[in-house]
Amino acid sequence: MMGELVVRNLLHRPLRTMVGVMAVAVEVALVVLIVGLTSGLLTETAKRIEGIGADIMLQPPAASIFLGFSGSPMPIKIGDKLAQMKYVQAVAPALLQFNSTGGVEVIYGVDSESFRAVSGGFVFLQGHDMEGPDDLLVDDWAAKAKHLKVGDTYNLLNHDWHVVAIIEHGKGARLFVPLPTLQDLVGAHDKASIFLLKCTRPEHTEDVTEEIRAVLPGYTVRPLKDFLSLMTSTNIPGLQTFIDAMIALAIAIGLLVIFLTMYTTVIERTRDIGVLKSLGANRSFIVRALLTESAALCIFGIAAGVGLSYAARAAFLAGFPTLSILITRDWILRAAGIALGGAIIGASYPAWLASRKDPVEALSYD
Amino acid sequence: MEPILKTEGLWKLYRAGQVEVPALRGVNFEVLPGESVAVMGPSGCGKSSLLYVIGGLAQATRGHVLVDGNDLTELSDAARTKLRRHKIGFVFQRFNLLPTLTAKGNIAIAQFIHGDGFDPHRFDVVTKMLGLEGRLHHKPSELSGGEQQRVAIARALVAEGIPLSKSNQWASGRRRSNSGFPSDAGGGSGPKAAGSRENRRAL
Numbered sequence: 341m342m343g344e345l346v347v348r349n350l351l352h353r354p355l356r357t358m359v360g361v362m363a364v365a366v367e368v369a370l371v372v373l374i375v376g377l378t379s380g381l382l383t384e385t386a387k388r389i390e391g392i393g394a395d396i397m398l399q400p401p402a403a404s405i406f407l408g409f410s411g412s413p414m415p416i417k418i419g420d421k422l423a424q425m426k427y428v429q430a431v432a433p434a435l436l437q438f439n440s441t442g443g444v445e446v447i448y449g450v451d452s453e454s455f456r457a458v459s460g461g462f463v464f465l466q467g468h469d470m471e472g473p474d475d476l477l478v479d480d481w482a483a484k485a486k487h488l489k490v491g492d493t494y495n496l497l498n499h500d501w502h503v504v505a506i507i508e509h510g511k512g513a514r515l516f517v518p519l520p521t522l523q524d525l526v527g528a529h530d531k532a533s534i535f536l537l538k539c540t541r542p543e544h545t546e547d548v549t550e551e552i553r554a555v556l557p558g559y560t561v562r563p564l565k566d567f568l569s570l571m572t573s574t575n576i577p578g579l580q581t582f583i584d585a586m587i588a589l590a591i592a593i594g595l596l597v598i599f600l601t602m603y604t605t606v607i608e609r610t611r612d613i614g615v616l617k618s619l620g621a622n623r624s625f626i627v628r629a630l631l632t633e634s635a636a637l638c639i640f641g642i643a644a645g646v647g648l649s650y651a652a653r654a655a656f657l658a659g660f661p662t663l664s665i666l667i668t669r670d671w672i673l674r675a676a677g678i679a680l681g682g683a684i685i686g687a688s689y690p691a692w693l694a695s696r697k698d699p700v701e702a703l704s705y706d
Numbered sequence: 707m708e709p710i711l712k713t714e715g716l717w718k719l720y721r722a723g724q725v726e727v728p729a730l731r732g733v734n735f736e737v738l739p740g741e742s743v744a745v746m747g748p749s750g751c752g753k754s755s756l757l758y759v760i761g762g763l764a765q766a767t768r769g770h771v772l773v774d775g776n777d778l779t780e781l782s783d784a785a786r787t788k789l790r791r792h793k794i795g796f797v798f799q800r801f802n803l804l805p806t807l808t809a810k811g812n813i814a815i816a817q818f819i820h821g822d823g824f825d826p827h828r829f830d831v832v833t834k835m836l837g838l839e840g841r842l843h844h845k846p847s848e849l850s851g852g853e854q855q856r857v858a859i860a861r862a863l864v865a866e867g868i869p870l871s872k873s874n875q876w877a878s879g880r881r882r883s884n885s886g887f888p889s890d891a892g893g894g895s896g897p898k899a900a901g902s903r904e905n906r907r908a909l
Contacts, residue, residue, distance in 0.1 A: 341811075341815055341818035341824070342818070344811055345804075345806070345807065345811070345815065348806040349806050352806040611802060612802075612805075614802075616819070618763060618790070618796045618798075618802075619791070620787055620788070620790045620791020620792070620794075620819050620820065620865075621787075621791075621819045622787045622788070622791075623784075699763045699764075700763050700764045703763075
């Protein structure tokens with residue numbers, strides 16, 4: 341009977357119900373998408389860096405795990421020192437340049453030969469390796485997003501580049517240019533942002549790491565097999581705060597709309613509440629009826645929110661193919677829990693208000 | 707025979723700012739089991755207030771109301787709610803059916819609130835007695851005034867208790883068919899008991 345009462349009440353005002361459902365849906369979708377976007381970005385970036393195939397990455401002291409945020413580059417001569425170390429098979433310097441024109445991306449300036457030695461080389465889907473100073477390698481995702489093909493000219497960092505190859509994604513960056521050209525462009529002559537090292541055997545990674553720490557104290561040395569686990573929002577300054585703020589905003593939206601929906605429901609049904617009380621319904625019954633209604637509305641909203649999340653992801657990926665949005669069951673459940681909690685809290689005051697209504701006044705309400 | 711309903715020196719005062727407005731002034735009356743009572747009087751004489759107080763919806767300012775031996779004036783709000791649930795049924799002047807529920811839902815919810823769940827036998831007896839069998843799946847807005855009234859009566863009868871009618875039609879004495887409620891005539895200035903019929907316990 342309670343179920344019938346709740347369902348019929350929800351159906352009685354379809355527009356209001358729809359607004360409530362959509363508010364919860366937006367709340368759920370915001371949480372799922374914001375977390376999915378950040379974790380997708382981090383995971384995808386980490387996978388690309390792991391995908392280079394190096395064993396160790398050396399960065400300047402106190403460098404960020406998010407490579408585009410790295411500070412001042414290191415002298416390229418450090419590479420010689422690293423190459424002389426026992427168990428080091430190859431060293432590849434790379435200059436990383438953050439670019440926000442025409443999309444947010446990190447460009448890798450690399451020396452083809454050393455990069456090949458460390459990574460095993462690119463997989464060329466079209467074209468050939470860099471030969472000239474203005475050659476540009478583009479991975480397949482970026483090529484799709486930017487509509488680039490071999491032979492095109494692409495302006496980047498206020499410089500015209502010749503697209504000489506489309507490579508398979510997953511080797512660190514989406515765009516690769518010759519190291520000397522990028523050094524000239526950004527005024528970082530003989531500098532590198534990172535050094536990628538390949539050990540003679542993977543099990544020597546720990547030994548090489550220790551040796552680097554001894555020779556270059558203070559520098560950041562990261563074994564790349566652990567990189568994925570390090571790429572979390574808590575390791576990016578301010579990111580977790582941003583996520584928390586966005587989640588709080590989503591909760592506030594859902595909570596306020598539910599509050600307003602249930603408050604107007606209570607006002608509208610004042611007389612009905614009086615009738616229920618005249619029939620002997622106690623406060624607990626009134627509270628349960630309203631909280632159940634709010635919870636039901638929320639459940640529909642959660643279902644709509646999950647659908648909205650997947651639809652939004654599909655739309656985002658269609659428009660921005662290089663984006664990665666990771667929708668996980670864990671965060672769907674968390675978002676559902678957050679929404680349900682918000683709906684219960686949002687409906688609590690109106691439910692309490694309804695339960696406290698004087699039945700005589702309620703019955704006289706017009 | 708012990709009265710099923712009794713009032714002793716019943717007062718109900720409403721406060722409007724600094725002014726106290728008396729709605730009931732020392733009302734004394736009693737109703738015996740099996741009696742049906744119509745309260746008659748002009749508008750504003752306190753009929754509704756009396757029914758609210760003896761129905762346990764409003765608290766008396768002074769005096770006592772005894773329903774089946776329970777003094778409502780001594781009971782907490784929760785206890786009065788419980789007593790209302792088990793002993794009292796209301797039929798409102800404007801019927802006050804829940805607009806979102808069908809006729810069946812409006813009647814069944816009384817049983818649900820009563821706490822014994824849906825009792826199909828009792829439900830069938832009541833709805834058949836009131837001639838509602840064919841109208842149960844209609845919402846109040848799809849029912850005529852008379853049908854709505856019968857649904858309201860069915861809602862009051864379907865859970866066990868003492869029937870209390872709150873209808874100006876009954877209070878002013880119009881004759882009803884089908885319902886088994888009293889017919890009476892005449893005016894009267896204050897609440898009073900009148901007539902005698904079987905109550906819902908006979909169901």
